[in-house]
Structures are given as C-alpha cells and as structure tokens.
Amino acid sequence: MEPLKPVTATARLLLGTGFFVLFVGLWALATEGGYVQPLFLASPARALAAGWSLLTEYGFLHDIGMTVWRVLGGFLLAAAIAVPLGLMMGAYKGVEAFFEPFISFARYLPASAFIPLLILWAGVGEAQKLAVIFLGSVFQIVIMVTVIAGATRMDLVEAAYTLGAGRGGILRRVIIPAAAPQVMEALRLVLGWAWTYVIVAELIGAQSGIGHMIMDSQRLLDTGQMIFGIVVIGLIGLVTDLLFRQLNRRLFRWAVL
Amino acid sequence: MRGLSIRGLTRTFPGQGSAGPTLALQPTDLDVTPGEFVSILGPSGCGKSTLLRIVAGLDRPTAGSVTLNGRQVTRPGPDRGMVFQSYTLFPWLTVEQNILFGLRERQVPQAQAREIAAAYIARTGLRGFEHHWPRQLSGGMQQRTALARALANSPEILLLDEPFGALDHQTRELMQELLLEVWGADTPAARKTVLFVTHDIDEAVFLASRVLVMSARPGRVKAEVPVPLPYPRDWKVKTAPEFGALKARLMAEIREEVRKAALA
Numbered sequence: 001m002e003p004l005k006p007v008t009a010t011a012r013l014l015l016g017t018g019f020f021v022l023f024v025g026l027w028a029l030a031t032e033g034g035y036v037q038p039l040f041l042a043s044p045a046r047a048l049a050a051g052w053s054l055l056t057e058y059g060f061l062h063d064i065g066m067t068v069w070r071v072l073g074g075f076l077l078a079a080a081i082a083v084p085l086g087l088m089m090g091a092y093k094g095v096e097a098f099f100e101p102f103i104s105f106a107r108y109l110p111a112s113a114f115i116p117l118l119i120l121w122a123g124v125g126e127a128q129k130l131a132v133i134f135l136g137s138v139f140q141i142v143i144m145v146t147v148i149a150g151a152t153r154m155d156l157v158e159a160a161y162t163l164g165a166g167r168g169g170i171l172r173r174v175i176i177p178a179a180a181p182q183v184m185e186a187l188r189l190v191l192g193w194a195w196t197y198v199i200v201a202e203l204i205g206a207q208s209g210i211g212h213m214i215m216d217s218q219r220l221l222d223t224g225q226m227i228f229g230i231v232v233i234g235l236i237g238l239v240t241d242l243l244f245r246q247l248n249r250r251l252f253r254w255a256v257l
Numbered sequence: 258m259r260g261l262s263i264r265g266l267t268r269t270f271p272g273q274g275s276a277g278p279t280l281a282l283q284p285t286d287l288d289v290t291p292g293e294f295v296s297i298l299g300p301s302g303c304g305k306s307t308l309l310r311i312v313a314g315l316d317r318p319t320a321g322s323v324t325l326n327g328r329q330v331t332r333p334g335p336d337r338g339m340v341f342q343s344y345t346l347f348p349w350l351t352v353e354q355n356i357l358f359g360l361r362e363r364q365v366p367q368a369q370a371r372e373i374a375a376a377y378i379a380r381t382g383l384r385g386f387e388h389h390w391p392r393q394l395s396g397g398m399q400q401r402t403a404l405a406r407a408l409a410n411s412p413e414i415l416l417l418d419e420p421f422g423a424l425d426h427q428t429r430e431l432m433q434e435l436l437l438e439v440w441g442a443d444t445p446a447a448r449k450t451v452l453f454v455t456h457d458i459d460e461a462v463f464l465a466s467r468v469l470v471m472s473a474r475p476g477r478v479k480a481e482v483p484v485p486l487p488y489p490r491d492w493k494v495k496t497a498p499e500f501g502a503l504k505a506r507l508m509a510e511i512r513e514e515v516r517k518a519a520l521a
Contacts, residue, residue, distance in 0.1 A: 155341055161315065162334075162335070255349070
C-alpha cells in the first residue's frame, strides 16, 4: 500500500463489501457459536426471520411509512423556514447580526430534551413528532445556509454590479444560484441527522413508527426485531442519501459535486 | 464634457491593527478622450487596480472625483463594463446566458438581447460554445466570454483589469490581438474608450494609443508615453524598431519603480 494512491473501482467494491461480509460473519460466529446469549443479541438469521414476520404479520410497512412521513414532514417544514432565513442572513449582515447570536445558542439545545415539553404542548400526536424533527433541523440549516450564502464569491458579485445588477438582482441572480448546490448538500446532511431525531421522538409516546416498534420489541426482549428495525433505518437513510445525491447531480450539472 | 475625467483622486486604506493607514493612490488627475485606448502600466501593488476599481464604482475614493461623460461616478453601473483578472463568469450560466446577464438586468426585449449576444459570440470567436458551462472552457475562452459579456451591455467605457494576467503566454498574445480586432471593428469615431491595467510592457504598448506609467506605492502617474503606431496593429508590430524603442523607454521607467516596490 502506498499513501494517497487511488485503488481501482473493482478493488474498492471488493474491499467495501468485504467488510460487510466480515462484520456479519463475526456477528454470526458470536451468536450461532453460542458465545453470546440470544437474549442479548439475535443471530443474523434470527434478525432476518424476525423482520420477515414483522413485515408480513405485524404491518411493519405502516410503521416505516409513518416514520418516513414524520422525517420528511418535519424536515421540509424546517427547510421551508430555514433556507430563506439563512439566505437573508448570509446576504444581509444586519439580519445576520440580529438572528445569529440566538440561533448559535439555540442550535446547541438538544432536540430530544424538548420532548417532554413538546408532549405537554402538543400531546403525543403527530404535531409533537414533527416538532422534534423541526427543532432538531431548523437551526442547523439556518446556520449552514448563512455561512454558504455569506461566502458567495465577491468577484462574482462585483461582476454583476458592473453589468448593471441592483441589490435585489445580486441576491436573486448571484447569491441564490451560487449558493444553491451547497445548500442542497447541507440539506442532505441535515436530513441524515433528522433520521436520528425521529427515532428518539418515537421511543416516547408513539403508537406507530420504527422507533415505537423497537420500543415494543424491548418489552418482548426480541433482539431480532430490534436489530432488524435498526438496519431498516440505516438502509432508508442510505437510500434517501443516494437519491438526494442523484438529484443534486442532475440539478447542478454546472457544478462539480 | 465627453470622456473620462479624473480629478485629485486619492485613496487611503485604513490601517489594520497597529499598522497605520496606507496611502494607495496619491492625488491623481487624468483625462481620457472618447475612443482612446489607454494602458496603465505599473508594478504590482502600485494602486493601478485601485484606480480602475474606483472608476468602476466598486471602490470609493478618499478624495477627488471621477466623471464619465459629465456624470459623476458614485456606484457601479452598466455604462462602465469591466473584465477582471480572475475568472468571473457565473458558473451556473452557459456562455450565452452569461452574455445575456446584463441585457436581462436592463430589461432589453429577449429577441433583441439574443441578437446582440449572438453578434458578440461571433465577434469574440465563441461560436459553437454558446451552450457550454464556464467550467468546460479554457481560461482564454472564459475571458473571451467575459469580454463579450461586458461589451454586450454597450458600455461607454471598457475597464480591463489585467484580463489576460492568468493566461499562458501564447494564449495571452492571441487574446491581445482579439481584443484589438473587436475594438477596432468599429469606426474610429464609434470606438469604445478603454482603460487597460497591466504590468506587462509588451501588452501595454501593443494595445494602447497612450501608456501611463505608475510609480511604486503610493501610486501616481509618473510618466505618459504616447504610442504613435497606427491601428490596425497585428503581432508583427512587436518586432518593429519603433516598438522596441518605446519598450526600452518604458522599461527604464518601470525598472526603477519595481526596484522601489521590491525594497519597500
């Protein structure tokens, strides 16, 4: 191995899947070999079987649908408010000076710590679940978009001025299009975090959702179901991330993403 | 009052930290008549770009004034087109859309705007590249587009801030010829006024009808050298004895300043 030397695509694929195989292999060895009790860790085959029964007998697809809906709903609400606000803060230093200190503070407030309070305000219904995702994402997006918009290349702004653009034109025709690809990348990142908040929201006071299922399985000591639930979250996260990436590539063909 | 008139233009940059303020530009007077091609030659850091940026309205003078065709310059505007040394095409717009940027901003009807863009695409040798994105273009092609974009706005003056400074030597020479061709395509009476900032003596002489030499910081115009070579010029003029003589004279002027700048 040579430092920083690239490897071929085939080698990359083999190495990447290799670790998955090794990981599942060790897992199987530990469980099937009797080194770990099934009470604490189900074997891969048990987890798969549990997943199959979840999907066919217990309507797990509905849980998955609910969770996806909550993530997307809360995330889109957050983005709808945070992206315009972030753009304004990035573009106008006065707006930034007004909001930035508060948002810098607010983004360190853990969304999960709000859950009891949110239950008090909004009950245990969907509004509370969306609120958790929203609170967890909105400040992060604002800060990231502010930084992105604020870092617009000054020479492009100047070029636009010399071409006759006014202040509104600079925002609409330079700052926003210049920031767009990075804003979408930031959204992709925050969507990943939103997936972690939703599960926390569903662990407490939920009647459906992947997190709720995991909580139920704990009562039944069914580690197979719990592991299957966690793996499903990972897979959905991976798929949305890939879709988002594809979308960005398509939308911003002018940029090298 | 036609043309560009600069009176007592001064620029001081406020000091940072413990450093005192820097005088970038000493009180400078300059008159440029319509249709004139003036090169401003000077060592790096002499304030030549500052001067140009103030004319563009991108920087404000500490004292003095800039007047273009009787109107005082206070902010940037489409009457002063500019090409920068850095590549400033909007990366999300194609070549054609970049050229249309200013026309759209001024709400020129679309059919007419596209006609103007097509004309400058042809004049700057960009045919076939209309729908390319900037990142797909070489540095030379990007600067052609930037030139076309500035010209499409039909500015009263063209401000060029070392536009070929980042290009390799051969491309640079080609671009100089292209610029003269585009500029000279108009009748002498209709030609654009051009202010061209450079630190390259050959470039300054080859392009301009008058070369202003700036001193090391704090900048001032220390010498003015008319270039009596007739237009249209082509590359062969660079080997003419008159060209050599002008170059020798400017070299002597500039060497002294470069030495001062290096020691400062």
